[in-house]
Structure formats: C-alpha cells, structure tokens
Amino acid sequence: MIVRGSVPSLIQGISQQVPSLRQPGYLDDAENMYGTIIEGLSRRPGGDHVTTFAGLTNPVAHHWFLRDANNRFKIVVDGGQLKIWDFNGSLRTVTAPDGWDYISGASSLGFVTIKDYTFIWDRGKTVQMTTDVEPQENSAAVVWLRQGNYNTQYTVNVGYPANAPTWYSASYITSATDSGTIKLTSIISQLYGSLSLPAGFSKGYVNNSLLINRADQQDFIVTVSDNATGQDIVAVRSSVEKTTDLPTIALVGQHVTIKGDLTSDIDDWYARFVPTSPTGTGLQPGGWQESAKPGTSTTFDASTMPHVLTFNADGTFTFRKATWGTRVAGDETNDPKPSFVGAQITDIRAIKGRLGLLTSVGTMVCSRPDDEFNFWIKSAQQLTDGDPIDIAPDYPKSFVLKGAAEFQAGLVLLADEVQFLVTDGGTFGPLTVATKPLSAYNLQVQNGLLPLQQDRIVCALKRTNSTGLQSFLAPTGSLASMVFDEASAEVPTLLPGNVEWIAGSSTENVVVIKVDGDSNRLYVYKESTDSGKVIQSAWIPWRFINRTPIAGTFIDADFYVVLRDSNNVYTMERYSLRPFERDQITWPIYLDRRVALTTDAFTAVGGSTTVTLPWTATLGEDVYYVPTQGPQAGAVFKASAKGPNSATFPGLFSGPGVVGVGAPSFATVGTLYWRKYIMGGGIENVTNGVLQILRGKVSYAESGPFFINVIHTDRADPFQELVGVPLFGDGGYQSPLDLLGGSQDFPVGQINDRVKIQFSSGESPMPMRIGSFEWVGDMNLTARPL
Known part of the structure; x- marks a missing residue:
C-alpha cells in the first residue's frame, strides 16, 4: 500500500x-x-578573520581576558613566558619582575580572571610555607605596679636558672604617712636599685614598669608580692590569665600568652607589645596587639602560590607573585595552616564574595570576604563569619575537587567522581558551611566545566572512549530540587576522546566542545526550550580544513576561536550565531577566514586578478571571492592559484568584496x-x-x-x-x-x-x-x- x-x-x-x-x-x-x-x-555561519598571532609558535596554555568592549585580549603561554595579543593583533608588553620560573616549569596551568586580577596557578605545584615565624621573645619579664599603698612591702624575686633556681630578691616598704613613697615611680626605682642580678642579666625601668632581661634567651623565673591587696604588683613573663594583667609600658616585641581555660590550650591566644612610637625600642609606652604564637610559621611561600597578572593603565601587563596575607593570630590548634599547604591547587573560583581554592586533598578553602588574599583568621579569641572557610566534604571514596559552580540558589563542588551540595544556612561562613553528596556522575571537570546560566551548569561526561555532556539545572531556585539531564544521550560515541576545552553562549543556548580524538572538528550543541520543556537538542560537528581549533570563547552571540593551520600559523576568527545575519549582498557568505577587501588589495595582470590576503591558504583549502558592490555583487570567483598571502582569480575585478575559504x-x-x-x-x-x-x-x-x-x-x-x-x-x-x-x-x-x-x-x-x-x-x- x-x-x-x-x-x-x-x-x-x-x-x-x-x-x-x-x-x-x-x-x-x-x-x-x-x-x-x-x-x-x-x-x-562563516568565520570572519579577526587577526593573526605573529610570533606564536607553541602555545601550551590559553586564557581569554575580556574586560570590556575596548579591552579584549588573548593570553597564551609560549616559550615559558606569557604572550598577550589584543583583538587587533597587537602584541602587548608583559613585564615579570619576579621572573618566569613559575610558568616555565609548570606541568599544568590554570587561569581565572576575578575583578582586577587574573590568577595563574600550576596544578602540579605543591604549596609551601617560608621559614618566617612569629619572633620568639621569651627572655624578658616586666614587673609593673597598678597602685601604691601606705605601709606596704613590695617584693620581686628572680630565680635562675629556671630548672634549679638560685633566688635573687629585692624589697621595698612604703611609709605609713609619706605620700612620696607610694608614688609608682618611687616604688619601681627603689626595687630597681636594690635588685642585684648575676651576670647575663640586664634591667631597666620606665615610670611604673621594671624590665628584667637576658640577652642569651635562657629561661628564668620572676615572682612578685605585696602585703596590701596582693594585686598591686604584677609580673608578666610569658603568660597572663587576663588582659588586665598586661602593662602599658613593656619591652617592644615582647610576647605573652593569654590563658583562657587553664586546663586546656585550645582557647589560648597571643599578644605582642607594640610601642606608641613606631621607632621605639626597649622599654616603651604602647599597647598589646594580638599575634600568632611565637615560633609559629606565618607566611606562604609566594613562589609556590598562584601568581597574578594585572592590566595596567598604560595598556601593558605585569606578571608577578601575589602578596598574600600572613598569620596574625592563633596557633596550629585554633588557626591551623590552610589545607592547601602541602597540597596542590586544582582550581580557583570567586565563591560568594571570597577567593575560593580547591585542593588535591579534596578540600575547599575560601579567603576572608574582606580580603581575597588572606586565608588566616582575624583573631583567635572568637571565630566569626568573616573568617576563612576550610572544609572537606565527607565521602567514603577518595576524590579530588576540580571545580566549583555558584548557582543563584547555592554552590556545588565538583570532582570527577562525585559532586557535592554546599549548604550554609543563609550565611556563608566557617560556622555554618556544610556539604553533602549531590550526585556521582563520571565527569571531566578540569577542562569541561561551564556555567551556562544563573540556574544551570554543564560539564563534560567521561565515557570509555568518548565525551558526553551532563546538565545540572536548578529551575525552582533550590539546589535541593536539582534536575539532572544528559544532553548527549542521543550521541553516546559522537565526540571521540577526552574534552580539551569547552565554551558556551547563554544567549543562544549553545555549547561548543573540542575533544582530543578529533583534531579538525568542533562539536556544537544547540538547545531550545519552550516553557521549560526542551524542544531542540541538537549535535552537529563543524569541520575546519587542515586547521585545528586551539581555544574558543563566546562574547554574547559571537564565537571567537583560535585555529592553527598546517603551516603552524595561528589565527583568530569570529562566528556570529545571531539569526538572520546578512552580508551587503543580502545573503550570508558561507566562507571561513573571511576578509572584507578594499580596492588596494587587488592587482590585475592579464586576464586575472591577484588578491593580497592576511593569511596563506593551506593545501586542501579552496579560496573564493564574492564582490559585495557593483554590477558583479553576488558573483562567485574561485581561485585558480594560491600563493603565500595571496590568491589569483580568473577575470578582472577591483572590489570591494569578501574573500575566504570554503567550508562544505x-x-x-x-x-x-x-x-x-x-x-x-x-x-x-x-x-x-x-x-x-x-x-x-x-x-x-x-x-x-x-x-x-x-x-x-x-x-x-x-x-x-x-x-x-x-x-x-x-x-x-x-x-x-x-x-x-x-x-x-x-x-x-x-x-x-x-x-x-x-x-x-x-x-x-x-x-x-x-x-x-x-x-x-x-x-x-x-x-x-x-
């Protein structure tokens, strides 16, 4: 039938x-x-030739720096250095005051631009601390007077050495009636004068404070007493129980421990004496500033930490070590080193107003919200929501966090094997943040993660010999109702190999993937929805004759891609995905490497015309010319010969028009x-x-x-x-x-x-x-x- x-x-x-x-x-x-x-x-669409990257030979890493419409740059690592071109093809100056060692020795580089900085990190570099520590100042003791009383005996006892002390004492008894004897300076001066100490000790006094010190740092004991209140005289050696025991005149740089619970060290904190005069030394008036525990390491080794690239006002760039915050409080108990120390940094992201670092040991470390370069607590006295976050999701199998995606509704952390939901109770801080497993897709996070919209991310799926695409969607504004959808279910083996890079446009709902199993193709995914329902889910590869796509990005509906041809020449092209785009002849010209030519690009010889080009066609590329004005507008000429940066066509013409290579x-x-x-x-x-x-x-x-x-x-x-x-x-x-x-x-x-x-x-x-x-x-x- x-x-x-x-x-x-x-x-x-x-x-x-x-x-x-x-x-x-x-x-x-x-x-x-x-x-x-x-x-x-x-x-x-055809591709417009944007620029040629003259001097680019062997790029090993890429980044797009898109500041605004007038400042768009392609950053590459080539020959162990950064090279930066603007979209006009001009090579910008990059200075490196700290040298290029961090990049030249890198095994795998990552890039991310956050605010005014482009962070560059080596995923194979283990983060270390320097040998800098909070200084030790344990050789000094300060005896100070709160008040003087009549008819009171004040005594200072110094025991040395501390483990088997011989005692050296000084006492002074104030008059029962003479007010001059109860002045603080009078009492301290009398004690100073009568205290005889063995060799190696020094002493001094200012106002109501008496300094006892040893230059050789050997330990000794100091005790004090008065027979009035028992609180008039105080000895400060290495620790006090409360801040009211601290003098206002002390040795510059002296450290003390403020003991909380006397049975535990967990709530101890530390203070350093800072003089009122910045240049003051010795016994000086001043105040106490919270500090790290003496002897505790304080400083990241900046040569092992991510570096920063900054864009300068004169149009140049500077690549240098970053200036990271140092430890200013606590010890390894109440302010331990961030978990990225001794590990590798796998990814960097802006996370809820903080700088977030993911690590090879499966942790997420976020800076203080008020200082993106600081990963230390402000004070050991109390942990606050403004302190850094260091969290390790709990999961029975080992994993390495490689990406983070911030939805409008919350945060997701991604490893290749497992993904986690981050909860915070409405306040993202160390006191409230928690994680729980969300999914267990087999992903390719490092090169394949792409935030597409505020409520959606996509990530490359890992298959045995191919790549897919997984979608994570939070349509209701809640990550608890996450919708998971595989966008590549219809094409399980279409994309051969592993993902090399991914790009996408939220305005056009398009994702572009480059895989290592196909050197000349990009795999383009187009999606359309109606009232939340997917009505188009389409995969079609784009092929480039004798050219390899190296890196790509979207700016709105324009797709920019860097291509390497068989002559090892690198160029950039733009592909517009805007609907109904037309050229001057009312129809779109479907050519790659498209260049709009003016009359000075044409040379007529005999019965043919030679056109000067900004690129050289490779073997297998056919070159065409389409006039866009005049009586021949819309005609098509096919090149009869190709040369270096030129093509020759039959017939005589002089432009203007468009020239490019075919893309069947x-x-x-x-x-x-x-x-x-x-x-x-x-x-x-x-x-x-x-x-x-x-x-x-x-x-x-x-x-x-x-x-x-x-x-x-x-x-x-x-x-x-x-x-x-x-x-x-x-x-x-x-x-x-x-x-x-x-x-x-x-x-x-x-x-x-x-x-x-x-x-x-x-x-x-x-x-x-x-x-x-x-x-x-x-x-x-x-x-x-x-």
Whole structure:
C-alpha cells in the first residue's frame, strides 16, 4: 500500500540511537550545519578573520581576558613566558619582575580572571610555607605596679636558672604617712636599685614598669608580692590569665600568652607589645596587639602560590607573585595552616564574595570576604563569619575537587567522581558551611566545566572512549530540587576522546566542545526550550580544513576561536550565531577566514586578478571571492592559484568584496519509517514488513544551488540531483544568482534502511536552508527483506 511520511524540520541534529526508535527530525550525519527553531536547518555561519598571532609558535596554555568592549585580549603561554595579543593583533608588553620560573616549569596551568586580577596557578605545584615565624621573645619579664599603698612591702624575686633556681630578691616598704613613697615611680626605682642580678642579666625601668632581661634567651623565673591587696604588683613573663594583667609600658616585641581555660590550650591566644612610637625600642609606652604564637610559621611561600597578572593603565601587563596575607593570630590548634599547604591547587573560583581554592586533598578553602588574599583568621579569641572557610566534604571514596559552580540558589563542588551540595544556612561562613553528596556522575571537570546560566551548569561526561555532556539545572531556585539531564544521550560515541576545552553562549543556548580524538572538528550543541520543556537538542560537528581549533570563547552571540593551520600559523576568527545575519549582498557568505577587501588589495595582470590576503591558504583549502558592490555583487570567483598571502582569480575585478575559504556542508537524513497511531494514544514507527521509499520532496528557502544525494548502500555511486544551476561552469566564475525558495521532488527507489538522503552545499559559498521533508513509499506489511 502507498504510505506517506513527513518531517516538519531537520533541526534535531545527529542521533546515534537505533533508527527504528528515533523520533523524526534527527540526522544520521551532518557537518558544518546549524539548526534553529527560527531559521530551520542551515549552513553554519562563516568565520570572519579577526587577526593573526605573529610570533606564536607553541602555545601550551590559553586564557581569554575580556574586560570590556575596548579591552579584549588573548593570553597564551609560549616559550615559558606569557604572550598577550589584543583583538587587533597587537602584541602587548608583559613585564615579570619576579621572573618566569613559575610558568616555565609548570606541568599544568590554570587561569581565572576575578575583578582586577587574573590568577595563574600550576596544578602540579605543591604549596609551601617560608621559614618566617612569629619572633620568639621569651627572655624578658616586666614587673609593673597598678597602685601604691601606705605601709606596704613590695617584693620581686628572680630565680635562675629556671630548672634549679638560685633566688635573687629585692624589697621595698612604703611609709605609713609619706605620700612620696607610694608614688609608682618611687616604688619601681627603689626595687630597681636594690635588685642585684648575676651576670647575663640586664634591667631597666620606665615610670611604673621594671624590665628584667637576658640577652642569651635562657629561661628564668620572676615572682612578685605585696602585703596590701596582693594585686598591686604584677609580673608578666610569658603568660597572663587576663588582659588586665598586661602593662602599658613593656619591652617592644615582647610576647605573652593569654590563658583562657587553664586546663586546656585550645582557647589560648597571643599578644605582642607594640610601642606608641613606631621607632621605639626597649622599654616603651604602647599597647598589646594580638599575634600568632611565637615560633609559629606565618607566611606562604609566594613562589609556590598562584601568581597574578594585572592590566595596567598604560595598556601593558605585569606578571608577578601575589602578596598574600600572613598569620596574625592563633596557633596550629585554633588557626591551623590552610589545607592547601602541602597540597596542590586544582582550581580557583570567586565563591560568594571570597577567593575560593580547591585542593588535591579534596578540600575547599575560601579567603576572608574582606580580603581575597588572606586565608588566616582575624583573631583567635572568637571565630566569626568573616573568617576563612576550610572544609572537606565527607565521602567514603577518595576524590579530588576540580571545580566549583555558584548557582543563584547555592554552590556545588565538583570532582570527577562525585559532586557535592554546599549548604550554609543563609550565611556563608566557617560556622555554618556544610556539604553533602549531590550526585556521582563520571565527569571531566578540569577542562569541561561551564556555567551556562544563573540556574544551570554543564560539564563534560567521561565515557570509555568518548565525551558526553551532563546538565545540572536548578529551575525552582533550590539546589535541593536539582534536575539532572544528559544532553548527549542521543550521541553516546559522537565526540571521540577526552574534552580539551569547552565554551558556551547563554544567549543562544549553545555549547561548543573540542575533544582530543578529533583534531579538525568542533562539536556544537544547540538547545531550545519552550516553557521549560526542551524542544531542540541538537549535535552537529563543524569541520575546519587542515586547521585545528586551539581555544574558543563566546562574547554574547559571537564565537571567537583560535585555529592553527598546517603551516603552524595561528589565527583568530569570529562566528556570529545571531539569526538572520546578512552580508551587503543580502545573503550570508558561507566562507571561513573571511576578509572584507578594499580596492588596494587587488592587482590585475592579464586576464586575472591577484588578491593580497592576511593569511596563506593551506593545501586542501579552496579560496573564493564574492564582490559585495557593483554590477558583479553576488558573483562567485574561485581561485585558480594560491600563493603565500595571496590568491589569483580568473577575470578582472577591483572590489570591494569578501574573500575566504570554503567550508562544505551536508546533512544526511536518518532512516525513514512509516509512523502510525497506536491504541491508547501515541505514535510508533512500523518496523514489520518492507518499506520502499519511492520519492522524496524537500522544501527550502533562501538557498543557492545545492545537491540532493540519494545514496544507495548497495551501490557505489549515489544518484545526485542539483537544485539550481551548476556553479563555475565558465572557468571558475559564477555570475550573480538569485536565492531560491520552494520545493524539489526527487526519485529514491530503494528500501528504507538501504538508502541515505543527503543535502549538500558542494563547493558553493551560498546559503542552503532546508525546511521540511516529505516522502512517498510502498509499504508491504507481510513481506520480509531479502
């Protein structure tokens, strides 16, 4: 019986699902195509040549620095140094006052720009502390008077050595009536004068404070007493029980421990005496400032920590060590070294107003919110929400955190094997932050994590020999209701190898992935939704002839990509994904390496014209020229010869126009099935019997000449039908053509699973926009294929 089928559009991209289970609209194969709900299935956009990176030879790491519309830069590591080009191709000056050792010896570099700094870190570098410690000042004692009383004996006892002391004492008794004797300076001076100490000691006094010291740092004991209140005289040696025991005149740099609970050290804190005069030495008036415990390490080794790149007002850049905060309080009990010390830093992110460092030991360390370079507590007296965060998610298997994603609703930490939800009770601080497992997808986080919208991230999936794409969506504003969706379920093996880099546009809902198993292709994922429901989920690769995409990024709907050609020349191109973009001739010119040429780029010799180019076409690249003004506007010239930075075309012309290289496009329709309604609702593919496709019909719009290829799998040569006129029938020149629209019938004459129907641009740089597809077949429900 005669049956018919139709496919409203072919925008669903490639599917590797079993053909009989597919929904209509998927393709068996495609290349250099791009489908949207608005325009249907079209050729992918052509690429505008932006610049050539002169002098770039062997880049090992890349970063995009996009400050604003006037300051856009490509940063690369080449030859052990940073090289930075603006989008005009100018190489900017980069100074490195601390040298290039950190970069030149790096095993794997990471980059992130946060505010005014681009942080650069070596994932293989172990973070260390320097030998700097809080100074030891344990050789001094200060005896001081709170008040003087009448008829009171004040005594100072010095025992030395501390482990088997001999005692040296001085006493003074004030008068019962003479007010001069109870002055603090009088009492201290009398004690100073009568205290006789052995060799090695020194003493001095100022106002109400008496200093007793040993230059050799040997330990000794000091006790004091008075027979009035018992509180008039105080000895401060190495510790006190309360801050009211501290004098206002003491030895500059003297340290003391303020004991909290006398049975435990956990709530101890430390103070250092700071003089009122910045240049004061010895016994001076001043005050006590909280400090780290004497002998405790205080300083990160900046040569092992992330470095920073800054953009200067004069347009130059500076690469240097960062200035990190030092430990100013506590000890290894109440302010231990951050967990990244002794570990490697795997990722850096801005996290809820803090600088967040992820580590090889599975921890997240966040700076203080008021100082992104400080990872130490402000005070050991009390932990606050403004102190750093250092947390290790609990999980029964080992893992390395490699990425963090901040949703509008919260924070997710990602390892390759497991992902965690971070909770904080509304206040992101060390007292409230906690984690719990969220999912356990097998991801490629380091190169494959991409925040796409405020409520969505995507990340490359790790398969045995291929890459996929996993989506994390929090549509309700709550991470507890996270929606997980694999965007690559239809193409489990399409992307060969592991992810090298990923880029995406939130405005166009597009993700671009480069994998290491395919040097000349990018895999482009396009998604469209309606009221939260996905109505398009399409994968189609883009191929670049003899060129390798090295790095890419989006600026709104513009995709910028750095490509290395077979001559080891690096260039950058821009691909606009904005719908309905047109060139001056009213249709888009589908060429890569596109350059708009003016009259001074043309040289006419004999019957041909040579065009000067900013690049050299490689073997396999065909060069075309399309005039955009004058009577030849819309004509197409194909180069008859290619040279270094030039191409020669038949005919005489002088511009203006567009020149570029071809990017042939094709789309192959999947196996066709007759679909019928089933009881209970729904539609299914009919797979019993034999379906012979008799004819097909394709609708198209705004298209130049293109081919319909009917490929019989049991025949060597396909049947090919040209829609429109043949190109280049007259020596590499095609006169201007009008765009076509309508429909085209073509014969098929083959069983459905033994034929492929393909739409191909050939070598045309003109549009090809495919709409719906229909077919007529003969269905025999009882027959079986031979």
